Amino acid sequence: MKIFICGFGTVGQGVAETILNKKEFFEERYGENVLVVGATDSTTYALDENGLDLKKLLATKKTTSNVGNDEYTDVVKVLASSDFDVLIEVTPTDIDTGGVGLGNIEYALGHGKDVITVNKGPLALKYKELMDLAKSNRCMFRFEGSVGGAMPIINLCNSDLAGQRIKSIRGIFNGTCNYILSKMDSGQPFEQALKEAKQQGYAEADPTYDIEGYDSACKVVILANSVFGRNVTFDDVDITGITSINADAVALAKSSGMVIRLIGEVSATKLEVAPRLIPKGHPLSLAGTLNTAEIITELAGPITVSGSGAGRLETASAIMSDLVAIMDRRLGE
């Protein structure tokens, strides 16, 4: 199986490292190894039709900040020059245009390649178009890690809970917001909690995408389309962020045995991201950076899952599960 990795930042490097470490697993399960035949970062690329040396690739990125020696201006031309089976698309999310990731996914699916992505932008903006493209070219298009990172949710709903109606899903889908709100539980003002989140590396220098609820909204859209079969985009989500939550509100909630959490909720009719009052002890009252989701099912009742919402190897674990699903289908177990 020949893989092309687009995006060699934290997640891309995690994927390369995981493929390297799971060499024996692939050989044992499929009788063949996974070859990474191409990789790009924001400016450079590396290609080898016989498989790149992943140890060397990771070392090069670490020492030079570049994945390869050759620079490119059009990433699609780089993809076109390589023969691969699966594109792992992990470039940065752009929720305004879909960014470079959208073009990469469209190219790969349009040319009969299977795609795995954790890039929320293309999924939040063009889900239906991309699924139609995948279907018409008989490609597999998987994106488990786009919601909740390592927390299994999309494949859980569509495979393990198949055959029963999912009534609703609500959950904590942004670790940064949850970290800030958890800190506010213990009396820290919003600004200080945000500053600490930045210092700890949980929040970006510009945290707008997280604290205004846009990141959670992308995930709610992905769940609505992939689990509930809806046809919605980012603009359809009713979004309220956490910037107006003050110490008074947190204290009032606390006096009634509750905490405030940013909750994404999706059902056949709902599509919302908003701060909500959660009773202490409820599965959604979770503190810290973990993601969690409560899935209300027709037959099994409520099912709760939680896990790391981000991280190099955590996200790579979700990509691995998608890769294994594709290889099982293409090569047989």
Next chain:
Amino acid sequence: MIVNAELFVNDLPGQLIGSLEPISLVDGNILGVVHNRDKIIDHRICVNVTFEVSERQLEHLKMLWKARDIVISSLGSVHETFSMNYILIGDVNAQYIEGLLKMVNEATTLDEINVSYSSKSMKTASHTSLISVKARYEDNLDKIDAILRKECRNANVTYIRGV
């Protein structure tokens, strides 16, 4: 609705079953029965029964009991209530909250409403208040949500509701 009834039945074989059968006839669901043989009045034995039944069927049930010579000593209902909490942040003084609750009361029936304010915000322009309600029916909460959501959006007030 959940109903608790105290009945007196003749002290004869089969009378206990005879007092419970009408509940099934009106599609009721018996939750508990106490056959109180220590409490005998006028040769009748006391039976306490708790059951779930549609409010519309209650009159029919009373008629069935009376037709079987069963004396209804007391009949009380226990209502299930649905609770919800809301926090409002912004320019929400007591007068504003009163206006909101007036709208809510006009649209639906609530069993209980409690409002509390953060002590600090009572003195400042930006207020924070917690509204706790108890409603008889779950769809009343949907009505309240729709009203508060709309009004808070129009007034640029942050609206946080429970789950």
